[in-house]
Amino acid sequence: MTTNIKLMVVFGKMARTLQENLSKNLEELGMPFSLYPILAYLNEVEKAKTQKLGEVAVISSGTITHTVNKLLKLNYVEKIQDEQDKRVFWIQITKEGKKRFMEVHLKHMEYLDELLKEFSEEDKTALIELMKLFGKGITKTSESE
Numbered sequence: 001m002t003t004n005i006k007l008m009v010v011f012g013k014m015a016r017t018l019q020e021n022l023s024k025n026l027e028e029l030g031m032p033f034s035l036y037p038i039l040a041y042l043n044e045v046e047k048a049k050t051q052k053l054g055e056v057a058v059i060s061s062g063t064i065t066h067t068v069n070k071l072l073k074l075n076y077v078e079k080i081q082d083e084q085d086k087r088v089f090w091i092q093i094t095k096e097g098k099k100r101f102m103e104v105h106l107k108h109m110e111y112l113d114e115l116l117k118e119f120s121e122e123d124k125t126a127l128i129e130l131m132k133l134f135g136k137g138i139t140k141t142s143e144s145e
Contacts, residue, residue, distance in 0.1 A: 047092035
């Protein structure tokens with residue numbers, strides 16, 4: 001097996017395993033995996049346009065509409081019309097959404113700390129930098145083709 005194939009397999013397995021574990025933990029905490037990154041982002045910025053939320057959660061425009069509707073039904077977000085441009089709507093996190101996010105977030109971070117406890121901060125930082133380097137290289141190569 002070539003190094004490139006090994007790299008592809010290891011990256012794929014690592015990403016899948018991490019996502020499966022994080023998703024399972026969030027489900028156990030009563031929050032679907034798809035809602036977490038959106039609430040995390042809104043918790044920081046207060047409000048955003050639907051398109052930006054789709055980018056943050058890395059989901060399609062059709063899926064983000066469905067996901068936002070789910071958040072609206074749960075009363076975790078509200079839709080607010082832009083004051084200058086009445087065609088534009090903002091998605092804003094509610095008090096209930098902030099409260100629920102923080103309950104889940106604190107427990108989820110404890111789980112993540114436990115999951116990664118065998119790795120030093122230096123190891124994690126080095127991996128982040130390497131992954132960024134690979135990502136930039138792959139993006140640059142794919143854009144030039």
